Amino acid sequence: MTSLLTALERDRPIGVFDSGLGGLTVAAALARRLPSESILYFGDTARVPYGSKSPDVVRRFSRQAARLLLSRDVKLLVVACNTATAHAEEALRQELEVPVVGVIEPGASAAVEATRTGRIGVLGTSGTIGSGAYDLALRRRLGEDGRVYAQPCPLFVPLVEEGWIDHPVTRAVAAEYLRPLEEVDVDVVILGCTHYPLLRGLLQDQVGSDVRLVDSGEETATAVARILADRRMARTDGPPVHSFLVSDSPLKFREFGTRATHGLVVDVSHVDIDGFGLHTERLENG
Amino acid sequence: MTSLLTALERDRPIGVFDSGLGGLTVAAALARRLPSESILYFGDTARVPYGSKSPDVVRRFSRQAARLLLSRDVKLLVVACNTATAHAEEALRQELEVPVVGVIEPGASAAVEATRTGRIGVLGTSGTIGSGAYDLALRRRLGEDGRVYAQPCPLFVPLVEEGWIDHPVTRAVAAEYLRPLEEVDVDVVILGCTHYPLLRGLLQDQVGSDVRLVDSGEETATAVARILADRRMARTDGPPVHSFLVSDSPLKFREFGTRATHGLVVDVSHVDIDGFGLHTERLENG
Structure with a gap:
């Protein structure tokens, strides 16, 4: 009986959420790294x-997403959005009983391993950069001599x-954004937003082949694999079942997602996220 | 007593809503056209x-915005967002007791008055253009010989x-978007999004001085003035009181809004819009 229950526990999906489409790069990395694990994604x-x-x-918004995924019984929560990781990972880790994995710590860790000069660039949304979360994570590892350019x-x-x-136009925008990083001569650049790996080719052209681009999706998948192994929660056989939930119409997400993930995204449904706001607030208030 | 009540009725603010900042161009046009009217804006x-x-x-989202503004006793509702007008104006007009004014009909009407060749271009968001709302409003007025390029x-x-x-970069993007309109030789272009008047100078440079740009904000203010006069609801004296509500932090909105409207935006507060979703759904279900 115990082993049956444990097997059922292991069969529970990994929950992944993002503001929209970008987190699919993290979901795809998870599916490659952990091919038997089911993924329940919310965009x-x-x-x-x-x-x-x-x-x-x-x-x-992040609390609502977490509440939704936990109501569907996920065994671990991946915050597959850098902005949500920056602002909400700590709160979610304190509030939830399942393990919570954000994308910033794995990305920062990989960048520090990769740098030879200790000069690291970070690209991100205004929210992520403004939060200083990468700065903190990198400086803690780099020590006093390291330099972070966000x-x-x-x-x-x-x-x-x-x-x-x-x-x-995208090349012109990239040239403008990356000019300050080129002037300070970084040797590693973190793609600190889960959309940016989709621009990887163009960004690599801009910074030149000597600069290493770090995609935190891959690093996050490795971190998730380690946690599941440590807690004996990993599912190691059988085909996975992936499901995708979105708060707007499934149409555009299905179309983009199928293309961007080479077929990982198939089963997409709409979900009313407002309902989980309520539920959250009720729980918080009482 | 009746005239006192009527005066109080007239003192009620005009409700204006938009997805964010863009509707401020409409609010500014209202304030210029109707200097004694108070405005209650939701972004x-x-x-x-x-x-x-x-x-x-x-x-x-539009129903929630309308519910919020009606709970604050507005006398008329301006849908100051082209996308919301395209998708929700008709539903709001049927459901609400106050007059509802969108930005598409006034813009289309002004464009048809301005064109000499009957060839009109429309710029808008994907949602507005995809809805076909401008196409319909323009073709109805232009007749069979008119041509609309969206x-x-x-x-x-x-x-x-x-x-x-x-x-x-914005010039390069504008050149790319406007190329198809230049090829078909339109003589009027509708700025079919309330953000676009902020790019007016750059867009005028791109299309050349022979092409007339129509800003629906101005036309919408004229339509509102006419409705209020017809219904004897216009406030004609005394200083107005303008208030601005936003669903995210007031900081950025206040900063941008004060600059963009030359001081119209001062009093900005946060409001929890999710609560009005609930209320709406309860009303709809029961």
Whole structure:
């Protein structure tokens, strides 16, 4: 009986949430790294983007997303959005009983391992950069001699969502955003937003092949694998079942997601996220 | 007693809502056209933008905004967002007891008056253009010989919100979006999003001085003045009291709004818009 229950526990999906589409790069990395694990993804497409919004609002939205995924019995929660990680990871870790994994610590850790000069650049939304979360995570590891150069890139998300992935305008925007980093001669640049790996080719051209780009999605998948192994919660056999929930219409998400993940995204449903706001507030108040 | 009540009725504010900052161009036009009228503005900054979201979600958000403003006793409702007008104006007009004025009909009417060739261009968000609302409003007035060329411009709102008002990248984006309209030789272009008047100079440079740009904010203010006069609801003396409500933090809105409206925006407060969702749903279900 015990082993049956344990097997059922292990079969529970990994919960992943993001403001919209960007977190699919993290979901895809998880599916590659942990091919037997099921993923339950929530994209808050009715309220996307988070990157330009205040910490309080991002925290409230993140609590609603967590509440939704926990109501569907996830065994671990991945905050697959840098802005939500910056503003809400700590609160969620304190409030929830399942393990919570954000994308900032794994990305920072990989960047510090990769740098030779100790000069690291970070690209992110205004919210992520303004929070100072990467700065803190990097400086703690780099020590006094390290240098962190953070650059907000608020137009990258709309450009990706517009589909201008390899477009002269996107190149011009990238040139403008990356100029300050080139002047200070960094050797590692963190893609501190889960949309940015979709611009990887263009960004690599801009910074040159000597600069290493760190995609925190891959590093986050490794961190999740370690936690599941440590807690004997990993599912190691059988085919996974992936489901995707969105707060706006499933149509655009299904179309973009299927393309961006080579078929990982198939089963997409709408969910009413407002209901989980209520539930959260009731729990918080009483 | 009757005249006292009527005076109090007339003193009620005009309600104005938008997904965020863009509707301030309409509020400013109202304040110029009707200097004694008070304005109560709601900007849904926690969920901005609307232009990329589905009709159902935009309608739900618009009902919440209307419910909020009616709870504060507005005498008329201006839908100061083209996307919300396209998806929700008709539903709001049927459901509400106060007059509802959107920005599309006034803009379309002014464009048809201005054109000499009957060839009209429309710029808007994906949601507004995809709805076909301008197309319908223009063709009804133009008759069979008219031609309407609609162009979605999804990057203009993020560029304005980034503050790149007069920037080489914005010029490059405008050149790309406007090329199809130049090829078909329109003589009037409707700025079919309330953010776009902030790019007016740059857009006028792009289309050339022979093409007339129509800003629906001005036309909407004229339509509101006419309705209030017809219903004897106009306030004609005394200083107005303007208030601004936002669903995210008031800070950024106050900063941008004060600059963009030359001091109209001063009193900005946060409001919890989710509560009005509930209320709406309860009303709809029972």
